[in-house]
Amino acid sequence: MAYGVLIPKAIAASNVDSWVRPAICTTLPVENGSVFSLLTKSATTGEGEVWTALVPASSGSHLTDVWMAYEPELVMTGSYRGLDPDVRNFINPVNKVFTAFKPQLHDILLMSEDCFSGAWGGVTNTHANCTNAGWQLVWGTSQTASVLSVAYLKTDYISIATGAMDTQRLTAYTVEVVGL
Amino acid sequence: MTVHGILVPNQIAATNVDAWNRSAVSATAVDNGNVVILSTYGAATGNSEVWTAIAPSTSNGLTGVWMVYDPELVWTSSYRGLDPDVRNFYVGANKVFSIFHPQIHDIITLSTNAIATGTGAASTHINCTDASGLQLEWANSIGSSVFAAKYLKTTYFSIGTGAMDTQRIVAYEFEVVAL
Numbered sequence: 001m002a003y004g005v006l007i008p009k010a011i012a013a014s015n016v017d018s019w020v021r022p023a024i025c026t027t028l029p030v031e032n033g034s035v036f037s038l039l040t041k042s043a044t045t046g047e048g049e050v051w052t053a054l055v056p057a058s059s060g061s062h063l064t065d066v067w068m069a070y071e072p073e074l075v076m077t078g079s080y081r082g083l084d085p086d087v088r089n090f091i092n093p094v095n096k097v098f099t100a101f102k103p104q105l106h107d108i109l110l111m112s113e114d115c116f117s118g119a120w121g122g123v124t125n126t127h128a129n130c131t132n133a134g135w136q137l138v139w140g141t142s143q144t145a146s147v148l149s150v151a152y153l154k155t156d157y158i159s160i161a162t163g164a165m166d167t168q169r170l171t172a173y174t175v176e177v178v179g180l
Numbered sequence: 181m182t183v184h185g186i187l188v189p190n191q192i193a194a195t196n197v198d199a200w201n202r203s204a205v206s207a208t209a210v211d212n213g214n215v216v217i218l219s220t221y222g223a224a225t226g227n228s229e230v231w232t233a234i235a236p237s238t239s240n241g242l243t244g245v246w247m248v249y250d251p252e253l254v255w256t257s258s259y260r261g262l263d264p265d266v267r268n269f270y271v272g273a274n275k276v277f278s279i280f281h282p283q284i285h286d287i288i289t290l291s292t293n294a295i296a297t298g299t300g301a302a303s304t305h306i307n308c309t310d311a312s313g314l315q316l317e318w319a320n321s322i323g324s325s326v327f328a329a330k331y332l333k334t335t336y337f338s339i340g341t342g343a344m345d346t347q348r349i350v351a352y353e354f355e356v357v358a359l
Contacts, residue, residue, distance in 0.1 A: 010199040106281055107199055153221045174221070 004115030033115035149179035185294025
């Protein structure tokens with residue numbers, strides 16, 4: 001299975017330390033590019049600075065103020081990391097600490113199609129929005145009010161060794177954060 | 181000869197946040213201190229990271245603006261940097277220039293020529309308006325749901341003006357209060 005690949009082309013969190021946090025998910029693995037709420041810190045001993053990632057939920061208006069996973073793509077192969085160079089195989093394992101950043105308005109992201117829930121579907125899908133119980137952004141024909149939302153800018157690619165004869169490119173989308 | 185606007189970004193958050201700096205191109209000439217709306221991204225071949233800048237308006241939007249701030253290397257025919265007078269600097273049409281995204285509490289200083297007359301110099305605010313296009317416009321109050329900056333004080337830029345007694349030109353210091 002191919003997991004999402006995220007390239008943060010221009011994000012404010014690159015320069016603002018307080019918009020970067022360590023997080024952990026105790027229920028399932030988290031792909032880069034996934035969004036989640038950080039409402040409480042981990043109660044586990046030794047994780048005093050680690051936040052618990054929760055799936056975005058409509059209740060409590062937790063579709064806003066969400067964070068995004070972005071961890072260096074060192075793929076786990078058995079007990080080892082870094083043996084597999086294909087970043088599409090990277091996912092943050094359950095109960096492992098990973099890095100999250102807080103998207104800001106006008107951040108520019110390059111996200112592979114696997115980062116999204118469902119196919120893009122064409123230029124009518126102008127936005128991708130945070131939805132209830134969804135770790136991935138969902139394509140839509142408009143910006144959803146009062147949720148994290150990104151605007152589609154263009155179809156692009158990420159150069160990855162895909163194994164194909166003719167191309168080593170993976171379809172990706174350049175998006176701009178337009179709603180927090 | 182037209183005297184162009186001068187901008188000094190005294191304290192802007194974009195100095196420290198790379199994502200709030202972008203490259204843009206406009207079909208019309210722009211001055212430093214002009215405000216623009218970004219319409220399309222990477223539209224021209226070879227400019228895949230360059231945004232198309234258009235003038236703010238009611239239809240294009242009066243919020244979420246970006247501000248022009250490019251190094252003042254004046255064009256003299258085909259050469260740059262021969263003319264030291266920054267008042268002669270502007271960005272020609274279809275030339276790529278730098279912009280930044282102002283943030284609340286940014287402090288900027290603009291020369292007289294960078295601001296549309298409106299209610300007159302040293303009014304309480306400068307607002308982004310439909311009528312003033314690329315320039316912010318003097319007003320006696322903050323505009324509703326528009327980009328705006330609050331007048332702080334009258335100051336000056338030290339520039340070689342050629343005058344016998346002073347080398348200063350009038351400028352105004354502002355704080356960004358609405359995005």
